Structures are given as structure tokens and as C-alpha cells.
Amino acid sequence: MIPRLYIDAPLETGAAAPLSEAQAHYLKNVLRRSAGDEARLFNGHDGEFAAAIAELKKKGGVVAVKGKTREQEIEPELALYFAPVKRGPLETIIQKATEIGVARLCPVITERTVAPKMNVERLQAIAIEAAEQSGRLTVPSVDDPMKLARLLDAWPEGRRLLFCDEAGDDEREEWGGREGRATPVLEALKDMDSKAGGWAVLTGPEGGFTPEERMVLRSKTFVTPATLGPRILRADTAAIAALTLWQAALGDWRNS
Amino acid sequence: MIPRLYIDAPLETGAAAPLSEAQAHYLKNVLRRSAGDEARLFNGHDGEFAAAIAELKKKGGVVAVKGKTREQEIEPELALYFAPVKRGPLETIIQKATEIGVARLCPVITERTVAPKMNVERLQAIAIEAAEQSGRLTVPSVDDPMKLARLLDAWPEGRRLLFCDEAGDDEREEWGGREGRATPVLEALKDMDSKAGGWAVLTGPEGGFTPEERMVLRSKTFVTPATLGPRILRADTAAIAALTLWQAALGDWRNS
Numbered sequence: 001m002i003p004r005l006y007i008d009a010p011l012e013t014g015a016a017a018p019l020s021e022a023q024a025h026y027l028k029n030v031l032r033r034s035a036g037d038e039a040r041l042f043n044g045h046d047g048e049f050a051a052a053i054a055e056l057k058k059k060g061g062v063v064a065v066k067g068k069t070r071e072q073e074i075e076p077e078l079a080l081y082f083a084p085v086k087r088g089p090l091e092t093i094i095q096k097a098t099e100i101g102v103a104r105l106c107p108v109i110t111e112r113t114v115a116p117k118m119n120v121e122r123l124q125a126i127a128i129e130a131a132e133q134s135g136r137l138t139v140p141s142v143d144d145p146m147k148l149a150r151l152l153d154a155w156p157e158g159r160r161l162l163f164c165d166e167a168g169d170d171e172r173e174e175w176g177g178r179e180g181r182a183t184p185v186l187e188a189l190k191d192m193d194s195k196a197g198g199w200a201v202l203t204g205p206e207g208g209f210t211p212e213e214r215m216v217l218r219s220k221t222f223v224t225p226a227t228l229g230p231r232i233l234r235a236d237t238a239a240i241a242a243l244t245l246w247q248a249a250l251g252d253w254r255n256s
Numbered sequence: 257m258i259p260r261l262y263i264d265a266p267l268e269t270g271a272a273a274p275l276s277e278a279q280a281h282y283l284k285n286v287l288r289r290s291a292g293d294e295a296r297l298f299n300g301h302d303g304e305f306a307a308a309i310a311e312l313k314k315k316g317g318v319v320a321v322k323g324k325t326r327e328q329e330i331e332p333e334l335a336l337y338f339a340p341v342k343r344g345p346l347e348t349i350i351q352k353a354t355e356i357g358v359a360r361l362c363p364v365i366t367e368r369t370v371a372p373k374m375n376v377e378r379l380q381a382i383a384i385e386a387a388e389q390s391g392r393l394t395v396p397s398v399d400d401p402m403k404l405a406r407l408l409d410a411w412p413e414g415r416r417l418l419f420c421d422e423a424g425d426d427e428r429e430e431w432g433g434r435e436g437r438a439t440p441v442l443e444a445l446k447d448m449d450s451k452a453g454g455w456a457v458l459t460g461p462e463g464g465f466t467p468e469e470r471m472v473l474r475s476k477t478f479v480t481p482a483t484l485g486p487r488i489l490r491a492d493t494a495a496i497a498a499l500t501l502w503q504a505a506l507g508d509w510r511n512s
Contacts, residue, residue: 092348096493101485134487184511186442186504229357229509231390237352237496244497245504248442253485255440 003031004040004048004132006139011046011065016054019061028056039063044138047072072137076251077198079104081161082239083113083205084145089236090116094123096236098130098140100243101252106200107145112207120144148213155222158197162189163217164242165225166208166233185245188226194250201246203239259287260296260304260388262395267302267321272310275317284312295319300394303328328393332507333454335360337417338495339369339461340401345492346372350379352492354386354396356499357508362456363401368463376400404469411478414453418445419473420498421481422464422489441501444482450506457502459495 003026007017019027027033035053041063042048048070051063080097084090084107097105105127109115124142131139155161165182182188202217209217217223228241247253259282263273275283283289291309297319298304304326307319336353340346340363353361361383365371380398387395411417421438438444458473465473473479484497503509 095490096496099487099489099493100497101487134489136487184504184509186509187511229503229507231355231357231392233355233390234351237355240352240493240496241356241500244500247485248440248501248504251485253440253442255443 002038002040003027003033004042004135005063006128006132007041007043007063009043011041011043011049013049013065013067015065017041017051017063017065019056019063021058021060024056024058024061027053027061040069041065042137045072048137070137075101075103075138076194076247078102078243078246078251079106079198079200080239080243081106081108081151081200081202083108083110083203083235084115084118085206085235086114086116089234090118090123091126092236093239094126094142095130096240097243098127098136099134100240101136101247102140102243103138104143105140106143106151108151108202109145109147110205111148111210111213113205114207115145118145149216152216152220155220156197159222160192160196160199161217161220161223162199162201162242162246163223163225164201164203164228164238165214165217166204166228166238182225182227185226185228185242186249188224189246189249192224192250199246199250201239201242203235203242206235258294258296259283259289260298260391261319262384262388263297263299263319265299267297267299267305269305269321269323271321273297273307273319273321275312275319277314277316280312280314280317283309283317296325297321298393301328304393326393331357331359331394332450332503334358334499334502334507335362335454335456336495336499337362337364337407337456337458339364339366339459339491340371340374341462341491342370342372345490346374346379347382348492349495350382350398351386352496353499354383354392355390356496357392357503358396358457358499359394360399360456361396362399362407364407364458365401365403366461367404367466367469369461370463371401374401405472408472408476411476412453415478416448416452416455417473417476417479418455418457418498418502419479419481420457420459420484420494421470421473422460422484422494438481438483441482441484441498442505444480445502445505448480448506455502455506457495457498459491459498462491 037053039051050066054062054064080102293309295307297307306322310318310320336358
């Protein structure tokens with residue numbers, strides 16, 4: 001296994017690139033690598049490069065950049081807006097969404113969000129690790145949390161939002177039964193423009209969205225409401241499932 | 257929140273149903289419920305019933321079964337065959353697959369499976385909890401592990417297998433480049449018979465399947481090979497994504 005590393009520095013053949021303290025530690029003490037061993041590097045815009053470890057020290061290291069192994073690819077413009085949940089499932093969302101291929105990870109505070117303390121830096125580190133292991137050439141950014149109302153007010157023109165309208169059975173009935181129910185994701189995305197002005201997926205907290213939030217969301221012309229099957233999914237499951245379906249219907253999981 | 261409980265006993269209006277020690281403990285000490293409080297019960301075949309807690313003791317309890325709240329539904333005949341992985345992602349697979357709606361969970365030992373000690377009883381308990389919380393009326397069974405070769409040899413006639421043919425880029429090229437690549441899941445499942453003789457999804461261990469295993473799988477007429485996008489997914493992510501796509505394409509996530 002050749003380790004892949006995300007490097008926040010320009011990459012070109014013949015250059016030397018710096019390793020952080022954490023990367024040097026990981027290569028040396030976890031993977032037991034040393035000078036001369038191979039690695040792969042990417043920085044989000046220059047493609048992927050072969051590299052050789054030049055030096056591993058306590059406070060960092062250096063790799064020698066060799067030939068380009070992959071050209072940078074254009075990735076779908078897909079963001080995930082998600083209500084933050086407790087640490088375990090929150091980290092699952094970050095890791096899996098990165099593997100599935102989102103470009104941005106945006107925590108959104110909704111009425112029923114039981115907001116835990118969120119360490120955005122730690123979440124960003126999880127996204128980097130998932131990007132390295134999944135073979136991605138980019139790392140999704142993790143935003144600071146934002147309130148749902150503010151997000152909707154500042155929505156950019158042309159951009160579309162797949163709203164995963166999960167709710168308990170009682171609430172579904174309150175909403176007006178079958179008429180008020182969202183359509184399945186694949187049906188809702190059928191014949192939609194995969195580019196538009198970019199896409200985003202919105203998933204809620206464990207308690208779902210309030211009737212008021214659902215009404216506001218459904219009133220927006222940029223919103224496509226959709227449902228994720230007849231069972232109640234946990235917040236992390238819903239996020240993974242919705243992103244999977246978007247990628248399969250409109251993203252790079254289709255045949256190119 | 258009205259607690260839902262899986263009861264391994266017949267359910268009918270007017271009857272009394274037994275609670276296990278764990279259920280009595282959960283209701284009493286975690287949810288702080290007591291005699292007279294409401295619950296919902298299901299047993300996998302009689303539908304869902306309203307119930308009132310009659311008695312909560314240290315070693316168990318009793319609930320009084322009231323009216324039926326939901327009729328039993330016919331669920332898709334979908335099994336997940338998965339290579340067991342280490343405890344965290346293994347439990348994620350069991351929990352999420354239950355929410356998404358599989359009928360059976362079957363660990364499969366492949367060449368590259370780094371088989372951990374698996375506690376089937378604990379995995380079954382996770383499936384029960386996930387079924388209770390997701391609003392399901394059934395609990396998927398968790399099988400004892402079985403070798404891949406034995407599984408394929410004993411494959412029932414008419415049943416189909418969606419084989420998630422994940423592999424690293426190198427191996428994909430070895431396999432013969434684009435010609436040898438599997439098609440995307442949605443394309444592979446298009447116009448397939450959702451009933452057939454039942455369906456199953458097969459996902460591999462972290463290291464993927466060996467070239468020999470892939471060749472054997474692809475030679476079987478009951479196998480539909482498919483790919484889950486251009487990135488390398490972890491074993492648990494692949495299982496969740498594949499089941500999601502099957503449910504959306506052929507299962508009960510479609511409009512009924």
C-alpha cells in the first residue's frame with residue numbers, strides 16, 4: 001500500500017514538499033516508513049504526484065516530488081448541508097460524505113438541532129483522511145455552522161437544494177397524507193440539470209424538521225423535496241443515502 | 257416519544273406480552289417509564305400494536321396489548337452478504353442496513369477478509385434496536401459467517417446477486433480497463449425484475465476481492481456486477497450505498 005497524502009502546498013515534478021508533524025509521525029510510527037519509501041501526493045488542484053520520502057523528523061518532514069500520476073479532474077459541485085448530531089454519527093457523516101464525493105460540508109442549525117460542541121478543525125482533519133484513503137484529488141471544506149434561515153435567505157441564484165423531507169408517520173399525516181408527501185429521490189431528480197448553478201443536499205437532525213421549517217423549505221423555488229423510503233433513518237444514514245442517490249442520478253457515479 | 261419494542265411472542269389485542277430483562281431495564285432506567293405508560297410492539301409477523309406497560313421488574317416485565325396500529329407489510333426480499341470488518345464499521349453495517357430495509361444480514365468470508373471475532377448475538381441485538389427505532393415491523397436475521405465459495409455453490413435458482421465490484425485503480429486496469437469495468441449500479445439494475453427469486457447485495461472487505469474471486473463471481477449467470485463510483489469506498493460505506501441504490505431502483509423506496 002502506497003500512502004496518499006494531502007499537502008497544502010504547490011506540487012510540481014522536481015520540487016520538495018513539506019510534511020506536517022502529524023504526517024511525519026503517521027508515516028514513521030504508524031506505517032513504519034523511512035527515507036526512500038514511496039508516497040502519493042495531492043493538493044486539490046495540481047493532480048496527483050508520485051513522491052519519495054526524503055526526511056522524517058519529529059516536527060515534520062520532506063518529500064521529493066516525482067512525476068505526475070493523475071491529472072486533476074473536474075468534480076461535481078455538490079454540497080451537503082446537515083444538522084449537526086452527536087460526535088459518533090457526525091464523524092460518520094464527514095467521513096462517508098467525503099468518500100461519496102461532496103465538495104463542501106456545511107453544518108446547519110435547525111430548530112430541533114441539539115447542537116453539540118463542534119470542533120470544525122477536527123472534522124476537517126477527518127475529511128482530509130477520508131480524501132486520502134478514497135483516492136480523491138480534493139478535500140471537501142468544512143464550514144462553520146450556519147442557521148437554516150440565514151442559509152435560505154442568502155441562497156445563490158440558480159443553485160438547487162435537494163431537501164430530504166424525513167419525518168415521523170404522524171407528522172407525515174398531519175402534513176396532509178400522500179398529497180403532501182415528498183417523492184422518492186430518484187424520481188425527484190429525474191431529468192434535472194446535473195449542473196444547474198451547483199447542487200446541495202439538506203438533511204435534518206434526529207428529530208426532523210419542524211412543520212414551519214418544512215413549509216418554508218417547500219415554498220422555495222430552488223428546493224426539490226424528496227423522501228428516503230418508508231422507514232425512519234438516522235441522521236447519518238439519511239445523509240449517506242441522499243448523497244449516494246444524488247451521485248448515482250446526477251453526479252460522477254454515472255457512466256462518463 | 258412512544259418506545260417501540262420487538263417482542264418474540266404472539267401479539268393480539270387483549271393479550272399480555274412478556275418483556276425481557278433488558279427491555280424492562282431500558283424502559284425503567286433509561287426512558288424512566290412506569291406502569292401505565294404507552295409503548296408500541298411488533299413481532300415480525302402480526303403487525304404493530306399499541307400497548308400499556310403493566311409491570312416493570314428487575315428480571316423482566318409485562319405489557320398489556322391493546323389495539324393494532326399497523327398491519328404487517330410485505331417487505332422486499334433483500335439480503336446483504338458482506339465481508340466482516342472490524343467492530344466499529346461492522347456495527348455500522350448492521351445498523352444502517354436494518355434501517356435501509358434488508359431482510360437478512362449474512363457475513364461472508366472472502367480471501368482478503370481479516371476476520372475479527374464476531375459476536376452474532378450482539379449483532380442481532382443491534383439489528384433489533386435499529387428495527388425498533390426505524391419503525392420497521394420486522395427484524396433482519398443475522399446469519400453465522402459462511403465462506404464465499406460455499407455461498408456461491410449453494411445459490412438458490414432464480415435468486416439474483418448484485419456484486420459490488422470495488423477495486424483499486426491498478427486492479428481495475430489489470431482487469432482490462434473500461435471493458436472489464438462494472439457498470440454503475442442504477443444502470444445495472446435498470447429493467448431488472450425486482451422480485452426474481454429474491455435479491456442479494458455482496459460487498460467485500462477493505463482490501464476488495466481477489467482477481468480470482470472476481471472472475472468466479474462474474475462467471476455466474478445469477479450475478480449482476482456493478483460499481484459504486486470512481487472513488488474507493490470503505491467497506492461499510494459501500495454496503496450502505498449499494499443497499500440504498502437497490503431500494504431506490506427496485507425496492508420499497510420507490511413510489512408504491
